[in-house]
Amino acid sequence: MSGSSSARRPRAATLAIGDELSSGRRVDTNSGRLARALGALGFEPVSFSVLGDDEDGIVARLRALCAEVELVCVCGGLGPTLDDLTRQAVARAAGVELFEDEDTLTWLRGRFASLGREMAPTNAQQALFPEGATPLANEVGTARGFRVRLGDAWVVALPGPPHELQHVFDAGVAPWLREAFADAQPADTAQFFLYGLPESEFAGGVGDWMARDADPQIGVCAGGRVLDVQLVRQGTDAASLASFHGRVEAFRERFSEWIFSEVDPEPSAALARLLLEHGVTFACAESCTGGAIASRLVAHPGISAVFLEGLVTYSNEAKSARLGVPADLIARHGAVSAEVAGAMALGAARTSGARLAVSTTGVAGPDGGTPEKPVGLVHVGVALDGVVTTHVLRLPPHGRERIRDWSATSACELARRALEQALGAL
């Protein structure tokens, strides 16, 4: 049985098309983006498919999906080149011919003219649509999407470039879905992000709340050092709603020690939010994370109000020259040590004038490990209002990239906790 017992949620599937996707040369991010948008509109997204530029394969999968769900969103294959097959495949699957849309052809010619360019003959195929289809406007590219009935389902075809897909969906699909599927109601959900709890211990702690027939259902996903937990209400009656609210409250209480956010999937985002909310200035000094902490924080719009600077002090010289870490401290304890991590954090805070500063120094590998300081050993320093604390991480040696990723996540969370405690104590 599917998870949802509510009869009100129509089911949706996505189908992304392109050899560059099916060969693994490029990651399909459109399906996930669409699934989130469809979930918010009250659909239950049940599956993604990714297929290469193979017309027979696309036709077969389209027919199968349209027998399973009420809505299929196709991404890609609407371009002007010979390997763009979506319009042909949808027409074949629906058993109709293609027609040339006069309005689209005029619009295409005008678009090229306004750019001072002649329209290439191949672009004319972008004015072809399956009979019965309604074209969907695209103001940011040449590939108009379309929607058409196929059996008992709707097929919506969207351009592949993510910003075009987003534009066409927002402008022409979402408003239509709200009308055409007016009964669709998004399920009540609650989201929790936990740091530092192993998945097996979570499973023990959550117990039969995770039973297959529980309402709400709980799904969990472990990534790096974060658990992403979602509670989804199943029933539609008042008892189910009360049970949902009670479970959310109980969950919040039982796991309070590990929950760092109910909104931000990454500690860096929760940290950025807290810094901005309270106007706390921030700096970082990174060795093994090499700019990952700075880069994650700078991803947040408006962060320039509080982010003063980041330093990637990879060499011992840079640690001394930039952060004032005494050379003899490095000589005595080694660059990878709690002492140096603390001095780096304090130095970053002092030289930048930031209230909060965080530092990392560790052995990311693959080389450089010793029995005393193995690959995966990372020290984190946190300096807040002149007071420094250090933390030691012993990460499994699962490769340079993951060690750096986990170190950056941990450092952000340790800094966030220090700040949260200090703010709470005021």
Place this chain on the structure above:
Amino acid sequence: MSGSSSARRPRAATLAIGDELSSGRRVDTNSGRLARALGALGFEPVSFSVLGDDEDGIVARLRALCAEVELVCVCGGLGPTLDDLTRQAVARAAGVELFEDEDTLTWLRGRFASLGREMAPTNAQQALFPEGATPLANEVGTARGFRVRLGDAWVVALPGPPHELQHVFDAGVAPWLREAFADAQPADTAQFFLYGLPESEFAGGVGDWMARDADPQIGVCAGGRVLDVQLVRQGTDAASLASFHGRVEAFRERFSEWIFSEVDPEPSAALARLLLEHGVTFACAESCTGGAIASRLVAHPGISAVFLEGLVTYSNEAKSARLGVPADLIARHGAVSAEVAGAMALGAARTSGARLAVSTTGVAGPDGGTPEKPVGLVHVGVALDGVVTTHVLRLPPHGRERIRDWSATSACELARRALEQALGAL
């Protein structure tokens, strides 16, 4: 018809399982990773599927895929929690029961004991496998994979966490596939990575080399400011091989101006390789890219030999204090200017002692744009052996994340070109 006319390539599909994937909360990167690995082993990867934790849905899709292809790789759903359904679903699809593997149970208990922890009762289900299955060792987690016959196809079940999947695949799947599918021959392929050429101009330049029946076939994928081009040999005879080599040579010549690598998909990787090869020391000073350049370079093992330091000088004060950019230069031209970009690069080189330094300063948005300096305007400075050059990028306003990503890519490539030219001139 599928692109490949060679009869020797067995077909493979992937099936990734998890509500966190099908709901769009997490992006499935395993399928792409597997597709690349399978392609290298001589398989033709034809489709990915992503399904939620719904046993009926998984059973149905498994049966359908096993009727289409010779190999189905299932990712995820092997954990200890109640929403981990892969072993049950594969057994049902194959029409067999589950058995408890004594050896796996002993290994699991030992694994927890060595960590000083009691094994949770829920972990015992990780010792269950479909009858007839061969367990696959996992040295980096508790989820052993397995392989089992299902109809005329093989099903290989792998753990979901990417590093566990990679480990189990490399250790227990790839060696077995090489034997079990000894006739599979990877197609000859050539790869080119181009920077700075718009896709439509590429299409014009490549002409009928991209026809549907051409041998080799050419696939192109535009991402950020990079074109990822692959030539794949179609035929199996000597003439096809000669045609493949000739086309690769001609391609290399025709697009030499834009090709930055035949190996590294990212300019940062090509830059790191060049720095290490020639022992050229490097530093970076980042404003709008906020650590992304440092982070990309530090991703390369061994880079500490040449990477001296990175500075994220977000505030004007940091630009002056850390890099010696004169305050009146910033006042006169603004922080986002060619003048400041040049002074930042020169300052980074000077204060760190690096031979090569690169800088970025720009308007990443969403706010802060003006008619003179709109969102997407980015200046890049490159200082090499004391000589500074600056470049201006006018990026489309497609969001903060993309502008930062493209800026970092461009800065790395501009630095790489400057260094390549200087080295070539010696």
